[in-house]
Amino acid sequence: MGKAKAKAKKKTTGARAKRDRRRKLATEAPASAEELLASVPGLDALQDVPAFDDLPVDDAQRAAFDDFCTHVEKPEQMQLGAVVRLDRGFPLVATAGDTFRAEYAVGFAKSRGEDEVLLPAVGDRVAVRRAPGHDMGVIECVLPRRTSFERWRGRARGERQVLCSNVDSVLIVQALGAGEVLLDRVARSLVLALDCDAEPVVVLTKADRCEADELERDLDRVRRLVGPDVRVIVTSSAEGLGLDEVRACVPAGSCAMILGESGAGKSTLLNALLGHDALATGGVRERDDQGRHTTVARVMVALPGDAGVIADAPGLRSLPLVGHERGLARAFPEIVEASRACRFGDCTHTHEPGCAVREAEDAGQIDSLRLETFQNLASSMRVSAQILDPDVHL
Ligand SMILES: Nc1nc2c(ncn2[C@@H]2O[C@H](COP(=O)(O)OP(=O)(O)OP(=O)(O)O)[C@@H](O)[C@H]2O)c(=O)[nH]1
Ligand SMILES: [Mg+2]
Ligand SMILES: [Zn+2]
Incomplete structure (x- = not known):
């Protein structure tokens, strides 16, 4: 779609236009990549977009980039970049010299299920190729993530979505x-x-x-x-x-x-x-x-x-805690510490005799509000882990 046409379309408002658009959506085949791209905001419409320098690249990422470049064809086309937006799946990449839209290399398209975490996410430092004369870049490699905020996606155990890295x-x-x-x-x-x-x-x-x-x-x-x-x-x-x-x-x-x-x-x-x-x-x-x-x-x-x-980011309705045991232990260290002295290794700190956690609570060393919250989270994590894998006993 040309720019002028896109503009004209944007201006169409009112109930009739809305109905027409709905009708169109109902009958048309899913939008092609080109159509989707045309509906993504242009750079000139965006404000406060971070520059490459706002998002430092660490030594491990730089080393991985250099290493990647030694193995690809035409390495002179590769640039270090940071993914600063994802609109309808299209990344916006900031590099030292320029900021531009990019798509994923073909290899990423095969990523499904457990591999979904490999897809570029906002915050990723990436190796992006920009061939001479091309507006769009192609992300060929996601560089090692220093941290990665992930959420379980609701199917198999390992399926996670990276919300931001x-x-x-x-x-x-x-x-x-x-x-x-x-x-x-x-x-x-x-x-x-x-x-x-x-x-x-x-x-x-x-x-x-x-x-x-x-x-x-x-x-x-x-x-x-x-x-x-x-x-x-x-x-x-x-x-x-x-x-x-x-x-x-x-x-x-x-x-x-x-x-x-x-x-x-x-x-x-x-x-x-x-x-x-x-x-x-x-x-x-x-x-x-x-x-x-x-x-x-x-x-x-x-x-x-x-x-x-x-x-x-869009608001999240639910925050399932599948496989975040480490985070639970870090959030409630005094409870985990005390539980080492419980008589039973799988103590749930609810009814078992010899529970050191409840003793610590009685002695005023563990806050009852924290313990109650910990127990609720731990029990919902046990349930979801068992639903996903009946052999798991937390
Ligand atoms: N009274 C009051 N209202 C606020 C304040 N901050 C936000 N709101 C109102 O809360 C509503 C939602 O605000 P948003 O900023 O769109 O919420 P959001 O968290 O970005 O929501 P999503 O984008 O849907 O995830 C709007 O009507 C805001 O005007 C505040 O400090 N005081
Ligand atoms: Mg919002
Ligand atoms: Zn206990």
Whole structure:
């Protein structure tokens, strides 16, 4: 589709056009790669896109790039790049000299199932080929990920999706003012962040929506849950509260990813940090405070001034914890430590005699709120592990 035509099409609004488009969608074959690409935003429409220098390449990645180049044809066409957006599956790659759209090399197309983690994700440092005279690049290799924030995709045990790679910190966003903050959700996010070696930071949004006593109660519960080592920040994008504290968690050269349900105020927070409306935001349903999945692409934005990069992403409804035992142990180290003295190796710390964890709780050494949360997570992890593999007994 030509540019002019695309523009004209964009302008078509109203109920009739909508109906026509729906009809078209229903009868047409799935869009081809070219059609999809045409619907992806052009570079000139994007703001705050990080530059290559905002996303440092570490020694292991540079060495892997050099090594890769010694094995390919026409290595002079290869560049080091960073994937800074994924729109409808199309990566936007920033290199030292230029930023451009890219597609995956044919080899990636074969990646399915367990290999899906090999597909380029936002935050990846990659080897990208740009043949002379080509607008598009081709990603040929994903360089080793320093960290990788992954989520189970809901089929076999090993099937994971990389939401963002080379992440330094995870901003766990939860909205205030819609009933009690869901501790289970905060705990799951904490486990996922720690599992991938990223620093978790809890960001409670929309503080303007709740009374002081409600805020104090929520803050107290969240602080008890995450313990003294995890920062908890109270923000209101509407009133500009807590923004400097969030900014301080994302120093220059680092990358944070933002994690939270749809409607939690993720994109609004990023816009407040950027100082202008770069990202689309949407309303929430009054009935249950759920958002409308306004953000559909995975995008990175560079914060202004001396600060790093934050990755925005669509809200996640569920956070299954399949295979994140390491993260669970890191989130609740005192419980894991105490459990070594339990009489039974497979103690669930609920009813067994000789349970050192419950003894520690009685002695006031383990917080009961943390223990309760730990038990809920551990039991849901046991159930999902057994559903996937009846031979697994956690
Ligand atoms: N009162 C108040 N409302 C806010 C605040 N931050 C966000 N909102 C509102 O919350 C709604 C959802 O905000 P978004 O930023 O689109 O939420 P999101 O987390 O990006 O949602 P998805 O993109 O759907 O995942 C919008 O109506 C915002 O105006 C805040 O600090 N105070
Ligand atoms: Mg959003
Ligand atoms: Zn026990």
